[in-house]
Amino acid sequence: MSYPYQITNIEQYHRDYKRSIEDPAEFWSTIAEHFTWKKKWHTTLNWNFSEPKIEWFKGAKLNITENCLDRHLEKFGDTPALIWEPNDPDEHHRILTYRKLYEKVCQFSHVLKNNGVKKGDRVCIYMGMIPELAIAVLACARVGAIHSVVFGGFSAQSIADRLYDAQAEYIVTCDGAYRGQKDIPLKSVIDDALIGNRIVKKVIVTTRTRTPVSMIKGRDLWWEDEIKKVETLGLTDFPAEEMDAEDPLFILYTSGSTGKPKGVVHSCAGYMLFTTYTFVNVFQYQQGDIHFCTADIGWITGHSYILYGPLSAGATTLMFEGVPTWPDAGRFWNIIDKFKVNILYTAPTAIRSLMGFGLGPVHGHDLSSLKVLGTVGEPINEEAWHWYDEHIGKKKCPIVDTWWQTETGGILISNLAGITPSKPSFATLPLPGVHPILVDENGKEVEGNNVSGNLCIKSPWPSTIRTTYGDHERCKTNYFATYPNLYFTGDGALRDENGFYRITGRVDDVLNVSGHRIGTAEVENAINMHANVVESAVVGYPHDIKGQGIYAFVIYQGSHAQNTHGTAEMIRKDIHQTVSRIIGAIAKPDKIQFVSGLPKTRSGKIMRRILRKIAEGETENLGDISTLLDPGVVEEIKNGKL
Ligand code: PRX
16 A cells, blocks of 8 residues: 555656645645644745744644554554564564554653653653663653653763753663673663763663663652553553644754754654655555664664654554674574565665675575665765665665755655666655755855755755754854855765766765764864873774774874873773763774874964875875975875874
């Protein structure tokens, strides 16, 4: 069975696309008719990019969980909503039908309410990939609280910063999380994050690894105890809070070119519509299909395409706790075989890393259930694309290369599986409602085909970022001020002779390491926290598996200090430790080169362009270095390249 708003052929794509650009309000209001509203809207779209102010479905009232759960109960109550595969393949998987998931979300909504959580309150969620994470997210949405999920790889310091920025009063976490061979003590990280915090009132802790945890009276509560209280009262329903279309649904922190992550805010109605619409159309989801998105719910991909998009479409979504390489590099293929997965959505990094294990781990697994493959998060190189196509899709599954961002909420540029053509390493065409343009350095539109430029979007789609939490000005400066009246993505792109887009990578100081966004300034700040570091400069360089690696040039205090503090290798480890403490292990530099100076202009600005070239292995064409304060430093850096 398909959906009333499903695009079923290429002519329809072109027709719908044209309609959506000519009259976005008409286009999206027709689609909105297929959702459950408590009250309909009076104005479909009201916007200007100069403030920015973006309002979709003004006047409407809804709760996204009624769309993700309640409306499916009658027809799909017994259909699996969530399939959960544990880290350890010997542990039993869990299947939550729509009814079961509904009940669990309602129960946990009571728990939140019993503990004082109200509409608009911020709840930080720091958990491993277990069903309780999905339940906690949905329960927040049901009571109208704003969830802020923090990826389990971030450090206590990062959590503390995010808690403070969001002024969060509640936390939901677990004792620990399993990831491959590791057992990560999440609650203990939360305890560290809470030292000196006077805002958080309650921490709800679910058990997973049953690692010892400290439980503080009056603040920390066991999830299981709280649920028991609700069960004793026999409560299995919870009336969904009435939300305005534009009420914030969640905050998700992401890195930018400044040192401090931004709290990207998405609102209820537009986000719901766009994630559902793109899920159904990009992956060409058919009722009964099993959708496996391998992302973590701590990132936007997990929010939009493990949870909200699929559930709102009444789909079956598969959530995996572990990692692709444990207990062996056949884990994804094993899961696909075990559950007869139809759609696989993963990151190029994962594909490249699995390619490295050869075909052995793929053999012996039946992958014939696969119909559609997807990639997300970073450019996919042609070699990885062909490997995915040939060895996983057996040349019969369209590959959708989906380009989007935390700020866009859902997929903006992608082929539609089997409907519009694919082209290796090209995201191809925009989704209906999305109006991309390329501009030059001066903001002038670059027209025609076979051109390149900075990628901007001309008008709002329903899940456009609404604000950066607590600082609207920052949202404006970051996304809407570089080029007047345009949303600037921070990406460069080219448009080929067919009008297909290829994303060439970030044009700002943001790195994409294994599909994770990391700001160079953030890493520099962390490195500079090391007591002996005088200054540092961080750039990206091409990395075979991660896409980009992190290269740090570091001025370490006094050359003799290296001897006092151990070998260079030991000092590198100290710096790693410092970065892990401040941000998390994901931001550890792959290479650290000690230098005596950095290439700076006379006004003191670091010339990153030069460092980037050196890190990329370029030694000759470094461009004009005559404006440098001390051109000699370049030679030294070149000679010391790692
Ligand atoms: O540079 C683009 C890259 O990832 C950035 C967005 O990162 P994040 O907000 O973490 O969201 C990742 C998941 C949506 C973009 O600015 N990117 C994302 N998808 C692609 C991509 N680059 C090339 N091709 C893609 N398909």
